Amino acid sequence: MSQVIDHSPVGHESVEIIVASAVVDGAITVIQVTLRSVGVITTPLTFVTDNSLEQEVLSKGGFDEELDVTFTSGTLVSTETHGPYYVYKLTFPVSTTS
Numbered sequence: 517m518s519q520v521i522d523h524s525p526v527g528h529e530s531v532e533i534i535v536a537s538a539v540v541d542g543a544i545t546v547i548q549v550t551l552r553s554v555g556v557i558t559t560p561l562t563f564v565t566d567n568s569l570e571q572e573v574l575s576k577g578g579f580d581e582e583l584d585v586t587f588t589s590g591t592l593v594s595t596e597t598h599g600p601y602y603v604y605k606l607t608f609p610v611s612t613t614s
Contacts, residue, residue: 518572530553530554530558531551531552531553531554531563532552532553532570532577533549533550533551533553533569533572533573533576534549534550534552534554535547535548535550535573535576535577536550537577537578539572539578543612544577544578544579544610545609545610546607546608546609546610547573547577547607547608547609548601548605548606548607548608549564549573549575549590549606549608550604550605550606551603551604551606551608552588552598552601552602552603552604553601553602554600554601554602555602557602557604560592560595560604560606561581561589561591561592561593561606563604564590564606564608568571569588573608574587574610576578576606577605577610578593579604579612584585584612585609585610585611585612586611586612587610588608588610588611589608589611590606590607590608591606591607591608592605592606593605593607593611609612
């Protein structure tokens with residue numbers, strides 16, 4: 517399994533998003549999202565959808581816009597604090613139909 521990692525700030529002053537893709541047999545099967553914030557995110561799993569970040573996550577995860585990609589409900593893997601930051605690790609299984 518290999519990973520492709522992309523790191524970029526979100527259009528929100530206090531949150532960064534890190535996206536990594538798990539690749540199995542040449543296909544992306546899971547997108548791993550890490551949110552790092554200066555404040556508590558009360559619902560980290562819905563933060564992506566509440567802020568319309570699905571397409572950004574898919575794009576940073578390695579998918580073309582032309583593909584029909586199913587973005588499955590995510591799982592909150594862990595919540596940690598690092599100094600002043602709250603770090604949330606999420607996974608989103610994905611599948612393509614094209």
